Amino acid sequence: MAKAIPARSEDYSLWYNELVKKADLAEHSDVRGCMVIKPYGYSIWEKMQQALDKMFKETGHTNAYFPLFVPKSFLAREASHVEGFAKECAIVTHYRLKNAPDGKGVMVDPESKLEEELIVRPTSETIIWNSYKKWIQSYRDLPILINQWANVVRWEMRTRLFLRTAEFLWQEGHTAHATAEEAVEETLRMLDVYANFAENYMALPVIKGRKSEGEKFPGAVDTYCIEALMQDGKALQAGTSHFLGQNFAKAFDVQFASKEGKLDYVWGTSWGVSTRLMGALIMAHSDDDGLVLPPRLAPIQVVVVPVFKSEEELNAIRGSVQPLINDLRKQHVTVKLDDRDTHKPGFKFAEWELKGVPVRITIGPRDLENGTAEVFRRDTKEKQTLKMEQVAVDVLVLLDEIQKTIYHKALDFRSTMTTQVNTFDEFKQVLEEKGGFIEAHWDGTTETEEKIKEETKATIRCIPLHAREEQGMCVYSGRPSGRRVLFARAY
RNA sequence: CGGGGUGUAGCGCAGCCCGGUUAGCGCACCUGGUUUGGGACCAGGGGGUCGCAGGUUCGAAUCCUGCUACCCCGACCA
Structure with missing residues (x-):
């Protein structure tokens, strides 16, 4: 059988890229660093959105929408926030084009320079807290318990489909509370929502933890995250939830x-997951x-794939499978009959x-x-091979079993x-020869974290x-x- | 942004070093026929301003300059 994509063992990166393209999930657009999410890929994202949105509503949140543009001065209000995002901002400086003097195409009209530049949101804390005031x-x-589904832009140097693109889709929750306790509780509640979603929908086991000082969100007091492990032994941060303290309020x-x-x-919180989850989903299973x-x-x-030689045969099969298809659909199973004769x-x-x-159900x-x-x-x-009247019931059971099986496979x-190490030599050896999560003791200083990162490219994924x-x-x-804290090389 | 590489049909590539008919090949596509329980076969057919802009030359996919995009390795990051 001809292989459509390269093997994981040969080139994991290439396997991932080809899979995303060949499975019709997404492709590179002609816009630098930006992707086109194709219908099949987008429909998976929609399933994620539906499940998450339901969970957000069940925990008391409502959706709203804030502007794509953030005035430059807003972003500058919170010192560490602007420092964290300054290097990757897209900036709107003009608002008009005019015909180029040479008659070829258009140019930016220098007369249309904005008084204050607008930043295309890399995240919306500032524009939202400006409203909260x-x-x-x-x-x-x-x-105030608000969520927003939106696109954001972070001008990344190197991009990869779903894992890191200049523009990506996400949801960002932004909440405001009267007490620190309540805000912390909210931060952890949403971390749990993310963990439940990852494990129960994506079949992706995750480790909940807190980020070190060096890895936390710019502007947060504490950043919590869920960390997952991909098949190549690299970690991937699948979601974050931040306790903002009074930083943005101030x-x-x-x-x-x-x-x-x-x-x-x-007191504030913010929390988000992005189309990066698509990357996690693909690489995990x-x-x-x-x-x-x-x-x-x-x-x-x-x-359902019918095997047929003639129109009559196909019609006979249609007649036979239609009750099964109706039956499954009644049980809210999404069924497609692939009766293409091409x-x-x-x-x-x-x-x-x-x-x-x-x-897949084949009938000939x-x-x-x-x-x-x-x-x-x-x-x-x-x-x-099953008796026809048994198929519907068995398929329902099978779907549940597949969900569980792939979760347990990923968990195993x-x-x-995941390896415990006690010396730095062991640490480096495991990282080189095996990869994965490393549980090791750490003295809690940013200095040590930095040095380990420099020498091994491994970072503290979280403090579980x-x-x-x-x-x-x-x-x-x-x-x-x-x-012990959790180290790994990460995406 | 530093180092390396690549842009030729929808996709994957050859041709370039050493300039010279009508720019090839595989897959995909279209038409007809035979096929159909694990990626079918035969025959015919369509599709290319050779990334963009200049330059050298009688002549440029091929040589030179600039630009641009993408890929890999670093730094940065969800």
Whole structure:
């Protein structure tokens, strides 16, 4: 069988790039660093959005929309925030074009220079807190629990489809609270929402943790994250939730009158996940034959491939499978009947495997005679022939089982690829020969973190929330440490 | 932004070093026929300002200059 994509073992990077393109998820646009998300890829993103949006609403949030442009002065209000984003901003300086003097094309009209430049949002804390100032006077106005689905721009030097693009789609939650406790609680609640989504929908096991000082979000007091492990042993941050303290409230002068009549600054959080999750989904489960999608996010859960020689045969098969298709749809299973007469069955098998459809049902003349259907599962590539009347029930069970199987496969992989080390030599050896997560003691200083990063390219992915208290010595400095933290090379 | 590489049909490439008919090949595409339970076969056909702009030359895909985009390795990052 001709392979559509290179093997992971040969070139993991190339495998990923080719898979994204061949599975029709996305492609490079002619705009630097920007991608076109194609219909099949976008429909997976829509499934993610639907699930997340429901979870946000269930936790009391509502959606709103704020401007794409942020005045330069807004971004500058919070010192570490602007420092963090300054190097990757797209800036609007003019608002008009005119015909070029040589008659060829158009040019920027120098007369149209803006008084104040506008930044294309790299994130929306500043523009949103500027609004919150107008909305909040009293404790009665709190909390504000808002989410926004939007695009943002970060002018990255090197881009990769879904993992890092100059423009990407995401959601950003921005909340305002009367107390620090409430804001911290919100920060952790949303971290849990992300972890649940990753594990239950994406079938992606994640580790919840807190970022080190060096890795936290510019403008945050604390950054929490979920970290996942990809098949090549590199880590990928799948979502972040920030406790902003009163930083943005102070920067935008957002004060409220408490019950006791005292003025205080508002406490904030922000949290987000992006189309980067698509990259995580692809890299976590897929194989050398193509995508492997968890049933709960697959745009097509079941594809039916009829095998036929003539129009009459096809019609006979249609008559036979239509009740099954109706039955599955009634159970909210997304089914596609691939009755194209322009491609042979073998082609269709390969194509739907490349696209990661979890279950395939094949029905041909043989089955018609025997009253059977062949059921194929994408994750293990196992086939079985079932009695027609049994198929609907079995497929429902199978979809659940595939969801669980790929989760456990990823979890087993992560367990195997997580190593405890106690010396720096061990640390470097594991990193070079095995990769994956490394649990090691760290003295808690940014200096040590930086040095380890310089020497090994590994970073502290997070300080796990559920790490055991354990006395030890920093693998780098030998100074005392109270718990192990999670290191890895990362995307 | 530093180092290296590549832009030739929708995709993947050859041709370039050493300038010279009508710029080739595979896949894909279109037409007809035979096929159809793991990526079909035969026959015919269409499609290219050779990344862009200059320059050298009787003549440029090929040589020179500038620009631009993308890929790989660094630095930065979700």
